[in-house]
Amino acid sequence: MPSIYKSESDLHAIDFSVRAGEVVGVAGVVGSGQTMLAEVLAGVVIPQSGSTSRDPGPIAYVPENRHRDALALPLSIHDNLIVHMQKRPAFAKGPWLRREAIGKQIAETLSSSRVYGAVQDAPASSLSGGNQQKLVLGRELEQNPILLVAHNPFRGLDVRAIQDVRDAVNGACRAGCGVVMISSDLDELVQLAHRIVVLFAGRIVGEVDLQKEGLEALGRLMGGVAHDGAL
Amino acid sequence: MEFIDTVANSSIRLMVPLLLAMLGELISERSGIMNVGLEGMMAAGAFAGFMASILGFGLPAAIVIAMIVGLLSAGLMALGTVWMRGNSILVGFALFILLPGLANFILVQEHASKATPALANINVPYLSSIPVIGSALFSQNIFYYLAVLLTVLVWIMFSRTRTGLIISAVGHDPAKAETKGISPRWVQTCALLACGAFAGLGGASLSLGAVGSFTPNIIGGRGFIVIAIVILGRWTVLGAAAGAFLMGLLEALKLNLPQVSSIPIHLLGAVPWAVVIAMLIVSARMRSSAPRTLIA
Amino acid sequence: MTAPFKRSVLMAVLTSNAVTAIVIAVILIVCMFFAVGVDPIAAANVLWRSTFGSLRTFGEGLVRATPLLMISVTLLPSLRAGLYNIGAPGQLGAGALSATVVALNMPNAPSWLIVPICAVVALVAGGAAAAIPGYLKARWKTNEIVSTLAMNFIVVAILGYLLNGPLQSDFANLPQSPSLPANSGLPLLFTGARAHIGLLVALAFVPALLALDRSLVGYRLRLFNFNPVLATRAGVNPKAYVLWLMTLGGAGAGLAGWMQVAAIDHRLYPGVANPIGYAGLFVALLGALHPLGCIAAAYLLGALLYGGAAMQVGAGVSPEIIQVFLGLILFVYAARPNTNR
Numbered sequence: 001m002p003s004i005y006k007s008e009s010d011l012h013a014i015d016f017s018v019r020a021g022e023v024v025g026v027a028g029v030v031g032s033g034q035t036m037l038a039e040v041l042a043g044v045v046i047p048q049s050g051s052t053s054r055d056p057g058p059i060a061y062v063p064e065n066r067h068r069d070a071l072a073l074p075l076s077i078h079d080n081l082i083v084h085m086q087k088r089p090a091f092a093k094g095p096w097l098r099r100e101a102i103g104k105q106i107a108e109t110l111s112s113s114r115v116y117g118a119v120q121d122a123p124a125s126s127l128s129g130g131n132q133q134k135l136v137l138g139r140e141l142e143q144n145p146i147l148l149v150a151h152n153p154f155r156g157l158d159v160r161a162i163q164d165v166r167d168a169v170n171g172a173c174r175a176g177c178g179v180v181m182i183s184s185d186l187d188e189l190v191q192l193a194h195r196i197v198v199l200f201a202g203r204i205v206g207e208v209d210l211q212k213e214g215l216e217a218l219g220r221l222m223g224g225v226a227h228d229g230a231l
Numbered sequence: 232m233e234f235i236d237t238v239a240n241s242s243i244r245l246m247v248p249l250l251l252a253m254l255g256e257l258i259s260e261r262s263g264i265m266n267v268g269l270e271g272m273m274a275a276g277a278f279a280g281f282m283a284s285i286l287g288f289g290l291p292a293a294i295v296i297a298m299i300v301g302l303l304s305a306g307l308m309a310l311g312t313v314w315m316r317g318n319s320i321l322v323g324f325a326l327f328i329l330l331p332g333l334a335n336f337i338l339v340q341e342h343a344s345k346a347t348p349a350l351a352n353i354n355v356p357y358l359s360s361i362p363v364i365g366s367a368l369f370s371q372n373i374f375y376y377l378a379v380l381l382t383v384l385v386w387i388m389f390s391r392t393r394t395g396l397i398i399s400a401v402g403h404d405p406a407k408a409e410t411k412g413i414s415p416r417w418v419q420t421c422a423l424l425a426c427g428a429f430a431g432l433g434g435a436s437l438s439l440g441a442v443g444s445f446t447p448n449i450i451g452g453r454g455f456i457v458i459a460i461v462i463l464g465r466w467t468v469l470g471a472a473a474g475a476f477l478m479g480l481l482e483a484l485k486l487n488l489p490q491v492s493s494i495p496i497h498l499l500g501a502v503p504w505a506v507v508i509a510m511l512i513v514s515a516r517m518r519s520s521a522p523r524t525l526i527a
Numbered sequence: 528m529t530a531p532f533k534r535s536v537l538m539a540v541l542t543s544n545a546v547t548a549i550v551i552a553v554i555l556i557v558c559m560f561f562a563v564g565v566d567p568i569a570a571a572n573v574l575w576r577s578t579f580g581s582l583r584t585f586g587e588g589l590v591r592a593t594p595l596l597m598i599s600v601t602l603l604p605s606l607r608a609g610l611y612n613i614g615a616p617g618q619l620g621a622g623a624l625s626a627t628v629v630a631l632n633m634p635n636a637p638s639w640l641i642v643p644i645c646a647v648v649a650l651v652a653g654g655a656a657a658a659i660p661g662y663l664k665a666r667w668k669t670n671e672i673v674s675t676l677a678m679n680f681i682v683v684a685i686l687g688y689l690l691n692g693p694l695q696s697d698f699a700n701l702p703q704s705p706s707l708p709a710n711s712g713l714p715l716l717f718t719g720a721r722a723h724i725g726l727l728v729a730l731a732f733v734p735a736l737l738a739l740d741r742s743l744v745g746y747r748l749r750l751f752n753f754n755p756v757l758a759t760r761a762g763v764n765p766k767a768y769v770l771w772l773m774t775l776g777g778a779g780a781g782l783a784g785w786m787q788v789a790a791i792d793h794r795l796y797p798g799v800a801n802p803i804g805y806a807g808l809f810v811a812l813l814g815a816l817h818p819l820g821c822i823a824a825a826y827l828l829g830a831l832l833y834g835g836a837a838m839q840v841g842a843g844v845s846p847e848i849i850q851v852f853l854g855l856i857l858f859v860y861a862a863r864p865n866t867n868r
Contacts, residue, residue, distance in 0.1 A: 044756065044759075044760070061760070068754075069754075069756060069757070070757065071754070071757070072749075072750055072753035072754040072757060073753075074753055075749060075750065075753055079746065079749060079750065082746070083750065083757060083760065083761045084760070084761065086743060086746060086747075086761065086762075087761065087762050092743050094743075095742045095743050095744060096741075096742055096743060097742070097743055097746065267672060307858070310862065311858060311861060311862035312862075315862040315863060315864065316863075316864040316865060317861045317862040317863055317864070317865050318861055318865040320611055320672070321812065321857065321860075321861035321865075322858065322861045322862055324611075324613070324808075324857065324861075325854055325855075325857035325858035325860075325861050326854070326858065327854075328805065328809075328850060328853055328854035328857060329850075329851060329853075329854025329855060329857070329858055330854070331850075332847055332848075332849075332850030332851040332853070332854050333851050333854075335847040335850070336845060336847035336848055336850070336851050337563075339845040339847055340563055340844075340845050340847075341563075452676065452680055455672070455673050455676045455677075458670070458672075458673055459670075459673045459677075462670060462673075495688050495692065496688075497684050497685075497687035497688035497691060498684060498685070498688045499684075500680070500683075500684040500687065501680065501681040501684035501685065504677040504678075504680040504681045504684075505677075505681060507673065507674075507677045508660075508663070508669075508674055508677050508678075511663065511667075511669040511670060511673060511674055512663060512667055512669060515663075515667035515668055515669045516667060
C-alpha cells in the first residue's frame with residue numbers, strides 16, 4: 001500500500017496496544033508524529049521496521065483532513081459511501097454492483113449516522129462539514145470494524161455534529177471495537193478516553209492516568225518534559 | 232583522433248540549445264510549474280529569430296526578437312495556468328501544438344524559405360589551440376558563450392541570491408511563501424516569462440546557429456529532452472547542465488558514428504531516446520528533490 | 528418528462544467548455560485569415576463541400592475519423608486518471624508494424640483468419656509499446672509524458688531502420704514495405720467511399736466504455752481518479768491500474784495502426800502515424816472525456832483533416848492552419864479553472 005506522504009518526523013519505538021471496547025487517547029502537539037501514527041495504525045502506511053499484530057478484521061480510519069483523504073468530493077454521496085461495501089459479495093456480484101442491496105444499506109447507513117436530507121446522487125462536496133464527517137464515520141463503522149483510528153475527528157464541527165460523532169464513537173466502543181483517538185484537543189480526549197498516552201517527537205513518552213494526575217501532568221508530557229522533570 | 236575532435240566539437244555545439252532551454256525550464260520547474268509547452272516556445276523563438284534574420288534585422292536584433300517572442304509565448308502559458316488556473320499540462324501541450332503550427336503556417340503561407348547567414352565561430356586566442364578540448368570549448372559561435380555565461384548566472388542566482396530562494400520557496404510551498412508576503416502567482420509568472428525568454432534563445436541558437444534555417448521539425452523533441460534532463464539533474468543547475476552535455480554528446484555520436492562504424496543510422500536515432508528513458512528510471516530511483524508542488 | 532431532459536442536455540453541450548473553445552477558436556482563425564489575405568467565406572465553402580459534398584467526401588471524413596475515435600476512446604480511462612499518454616504515434620506505429628509483418632508472411636491464409644489475427648497482433652503490439660512507460664510509471668513513478676514521447680521517437684527510428692532495410696519493398700527505392708496481400712484488407716462499409724469496418728470496431732468500444740462506467744471496476748476507477756489513496760482502501764491496486772490504463776490506450780492506438788495499414792495504405796510507411804497520432808489525444812480532450820463526445824469530436828476532426836487538405840487548392844490556405852486551429856481550441860479549452868493543477 002502506498003504511503004500518503006513522508007512526514008517530517010519519523011516514529012520511533014512505538015509500543016502500543018488497544019483492547020476491544022477500549023478507547024485509547026493519544027495526546028500530542030502538532031508535529032509530534034500524530035499523522036504518521038494514525039496512518040500506520042490504520043494500515044495506510046507500512047512501517048519500515050517493526051510490526052503490528054491485530055485480530056483479523058476491518059479497520060475504520062477517520063483521517064484528519066477529511067476533504068483530501070477520506071472523501072472524493074466531486075463524486076456522489078453514493079460513491080463515497082460504498083467504498084468498503086463494494087468489496088463484499090453481498091453488494092457486488094461479478095463485475096456488477098448489486099444496486100438494490102446497496103441502495104438499502106446506504107439509506108440505513110445515512111440514517112444511523114444521522115445524515116439527513118442527503119440526495120444520493122449529489123456530490124459529496126454539497127454536504128456540510130459536519131454531515132461529511134458523519135458520512136465518513138458511518139461508512140467506516142458500517143464495516144463492523146475491530147479497530148477505529150480517529151485523528152482529530154471533531155475538528156471544525158458544530159456542537160450538534162460533535163455530539164453525533166461522539167455518540168457514534170461510543171456506539172462502536174460498545175460493539176466491541178477498539179478505538180484509538182489521536183487528538184490535540186485535550187477536552188475531547190479527557191471526556192472519551194479510558195486511558196491517555198502521550199506522543200512527543202515521534203515517541204510515546206508516557207501514559208497519564210487522569211484520576212491520579214491532572215491535566216498539568218498531561219500538558220508537561222506533551223511539551224516534552226519527562227515525568228521526573230528532565231527534558 | 233580526428234573523430235574525437237569532431238565529436239567533442241559537435242557535442243558542445245549541439246549541447247547549446249539544450250543548455251539554454253534547460254536553464255529556462257529549470258527556473259519554471261523550481262517555481263512549481265512543469266512547462267510542457269517548452270518545445271512550442273523554442274519553436275516560436277526559432278521562427279522569430281529566423282524571420283528577423285531573413286528580413287534583414289541583423290544578428291543581435293534577431294536574438295532579442297527571438298527572446299521576446301519566447302517570452303510572449305510564455306506569457307500565454309502564464310495566463311492560462313497561473314491566472315486562469317488551467318491545467319498546466321494541457322495548456323502547455325496546447326502551446327506545443329499551437330506555436331509550431333503557427334510558425335509552420337506562416338512559413339508556408341508566406342513562402343519564406345531561405346537560409347540565414349552562417350554564424351562565424353568566435354575563437355578565444357591561444358586557448359582554442361589546446362588539443363582535443365581546445366576547439367570544442369573555445370571555438371564556438373556566440374550562442375555557446377552566451378549559454379555558458381547564462382549558466383553561471385543562473386547558478387549564482389539559485390545558490391547565492393534572494394531571488395533564487397524566493398523561486399524555490401514558491402515551488403516548495405506556495406501557501407507558506409504567501410504568508411511571508413511573497414505572491415506565488417507573480418513569482419511563477421516571472422519564472423515562466425524567464426523560461427520563455429530562455430526557450431526563445433535556445434530556439435534561436437538552432438535556427439540562427441546550428442541549423443541555419445527554419446524547418447517544421449527543427450526542435451525535434453528537444454523541449455521534452457530538456458524536461459527529462461531537468462528531472463535527471465535533480466533540479467540543480469550543475470546536474471542538468473551535465474545532462475545537457477550527455478545528450479549533446481549522444482547527438483554528436485549519432486551524427487558521426489556512421490562514418491566509422493556500420494551501425495544503422497536509423498537505429499542510432501533511437502539511442503538518445505532510450506537514454507532519456509534510462510535517465511527517467513535512474514532519477515526516479517534516487518531520492519527525489521523535486522519541488523513539492525510540481526505536478527507530474 | 529423527456530422534453531426538459533433533452534433541452535438540458537443540449538444546453539449543457541452548447542455551453543460546455545469544448546463548444547465555447549471551438550467558437551472562440553473559429554473567431555480567432557477568421558481574424559487570422561483576414562490578416563494573411565485569405566477569404567474566410569471561400570475557405571468555409573471549401574470545407575463544407577469537402578465534408579458533406581458527396582458520399583465520397585463523407586466517406587473520407589469517416590476514414591479519418593475512425594482511427595481518431597479508436598485512439599481517443601481507449602485513451603479516456605487513462606486521461607480520467609490523470610495519466611498523460613502522448614505515445615499514440617509510437618503505439619500506432621508498433622501496431623501497424625506488427626500487422627504488416629504478419630500479413631506479409633501469411634499471403635495465402637483465408638481472409639476471415641488473417642484479418643482478426645492482424646487485429647489482435649496490432650492490439651498486443653500497441654499495448655506492449657504503452658506498457659513499457661506504463662510499467663515505469665507504476666513502479667517508479669517516472670514521468671509518462673516524457674517516456675511515451677521517447678517511445679514515439681524510438682518506434683519511428685525502428686520503422687525507419689526496417690523500412691530502409693529488411694522490410695523494404697523490392698520495387699521502389701523508397702522507405703516503404705511491400706504491398707500487403709489482398710486477404711488482409713478490410714471490407715468497405717458502403718461502395719463509393721473508402722469507409723471501412725474499422726469504424727464499427729472503434730464504435731464497439733463506446734458502449735463497452737459506457738458499460739464499464741456502470742460496473743464495479745468502473746466504480747473503482749472513478750474512485751481512483753479522484754482519490755487514489757481512498758481507492759487503495761477500496762481494494763484497488765494502484766500499480767496494476769496504472770499499468771492497465773496505459774496499456775489500454777496503447778492497444779487502441781495499435782488497432783488504429785492496423786486499420787491504417789490494412790484498410791487505407793495497404794503498405795507500411797514511416798509516416799503511418801501522421802497526422803493522426805497526437806490528434807487522438809485532442810479528440811479525447813475535446814470530447815470532454817466522454818465516449819459520446821469522442822464520437823462527435825472524432826468526426827469533426829476527421830472532416831476537418833480531410834477538408835484542410837482541400838483548402839490549399841480551394842482557398843489558398845495551407846493545411847497547417849488545422850494545427851493552429853487545434854492548438855487554439857485546446858488552449859482556450861484548457862485555460863479554465865481546473866482542480867488538476
